[in-house]
Amino acid sequence: MCIFCKIAAGEIPTHFLYESEKVVAFKDLNPEAPSHVLVIPREHFENAAELAAVDSATLSELFGAARTIATFLGLDGYRIVFNTGASAGQSVFHAHLHLLGGRAFAWPPG
């Protein structure tokens, strides 16, 4: 079982900022911004592309959860990132949405 499957299953004690039947959200271990939250499907998909192909409703729910969390955290602007594939910086191969906020962000991203 992958690390995010264990977190979603409650095998690793983790505070969920948001949870539903299909998704959970928790703080990133290595935050890149004052607010850095990961929103993941409970079910294992390798990345966002696989999730989009198989279960677009849950992909949509990740965005809805991010919006709810951003409002809860009082973020007036935020960035959503899906690193998809190792060359794009993906290091955990369980689909996850990064919600980043609380500072200004440069464009283009590095």
Ligand code: DGP
């Ligand atoms: P990515 O590089 O896009 O695959 O992002 C993976 C993120 O997951 C990275 O920012 C660090 C975070 N992370 C890795 N392991 C854990 C963990 O065990 N707990 C939490 N909360 N975050 C983790």
